[in-house]
Amino acid sequence: xxxxxxxxxxxxxxxxxxxxxxxxxxxWAGHAPVLEEEVALANIALDLLGQARVLLSMAGDEDxxxxxxxxxxxxxxxxxxxxxxxxxHTIARQLYFSTYQHLLHAELAAGEGPFAPLAAKAVKExxxxxxxAEQWTLRLGDGTDVSHERMRRACEALWRFTGEMFQPVxxxxxxxxxxxxxxxxxxxDVLGRATLxxxxxxxTGAWTAGAGRQGLHTESFGRMxxxxxxxxxxxxxxxx
Amino acid sequence: MTNTDWPLWxxxxxxxxxxxxxxxxxxxxxxxxxALRNARDLYTRRGEGVSIWVVPxxxxxxxxxxxxxxxxxxxxxxPYRHPTFYEIPDGxxxx
Numbered sequence: 001x002x003x004x005x006x007x008x009x010x011x012x013x014x015x016x017x018x019x020x021x022x023x024x025x026x027x028w029a030g031h032a033p034v035l036e037e038e039v040a041l042a043n044i045a046l047d048l049l050g051q052a053r054v055l056l057s058m059a060g061d062e063d064x065x066x067x068x069x070x071x072x073x074x075x076x077x078x079x080x081x082x083x084x085x086x087x088x089h090t091i092a093r094q095l096y097f098s099t100y101q102h103l104l105h106a107e108l109a110a111g112e113g114p115f116a117p118l119a120a121k122a123v124k125e126x127x128x129x130x131x132x133a134e135q136w137t138l139r140l141g142d143g144t145d146v147s148h149e150r151m152r153r154a155c156e157a158l159w160r161f162t163g164e165m166f167q168p169v170x171x172x173x174x175x176x177x178x179x180x181x182x183x184x185x186x187x188x189d190v191l192g193r194a195t196l197x198x199x200x201x202x203x204t205g206a207w208t209a210g211a212g213r214q215g216l217h218t219e220s221f222g223r224m225x226x227x228x229x230x231x232x233x234x235x236x237x238x239x240x
Numbered sequence: 241m242t243n244t245d246w247p248l249w250x251x252x253x254x255x256x257x258x259x260x261x262x263x264x265x266x267x268x269x270x271x272x273x274x275a276l277r278n279a280r281d282l283y284t285r286r287g288e289g290v291s292i293w294v295v296p297x298x299x300x301x302x303x304x305x306x307x308x309x310x311x312x313x314x315x316x317x318x319p320y321r322h323p324t325f326y327e328i329p330d331g332x333x334x335x
Contacts, residue, residue, distance in 0.1 A: 132277065
């Protein structure tokens, strides 16, 4: 499928978000706190991988894009490449990102753009991801002293990565300012119900992340890619 | 994690065209909300148009195998107890 440049760039950005987060969630396989949660995280990872495949296929060959690009060519948000950390870190990352993704896909699904068909399908999946993250935020935040403290730390640690989500993506026709306002209100509401306060750190400007979309990534992302791409790079051209 | 934090739940699922909820299996969850969500992942693959019930296993009272005979003996020698002496009309499907 040939698409215009802006659509190509947007498909890469959104596709890389889904691909990278899917890989991070895949790392939980066999390590989740309980068997039921294992299934839930794998389910979410599979949904995201499905979205990544559709989006990357819009931009080119999905396997080539996933396995043969270097770190600097990836356009994902720095938020999704953050290491899993403890369960609270994973949930905080899910809360921030799935709320964003749900709002974004709802907008895209309502529009007429090239992403409308994908978004119409994805929005249902992402609604489930968001619900999952909210449920766990409530349980950990409003759980024991220990789980509250861990959830608080996780929310604060990832806060500085959240401003980047609302940098306009070329080729994605949505009102980013409105999206950010709605996102902030939703996250504030969930954190409040979870007895957590909204982190005070900055979300944009100095001391925040914000260059993932330009191909600048955090340190752990290189290691993640090395693992993800190892086999494909060792046996280039093999079919499997 | 202890079993009191994550008690056992029984899951009943009604499929899209199903008429009644059928016992599908069990799972562990800290509360009913999560039990419902886990049941959806485990037993319905998120297929749409299904209904799920979750019940804490502790809420279910089961008949005892020891009392099987007096409990379930169908009194086959008393045919007047069984409603078998009339024809079921064709229109009745799910009796």
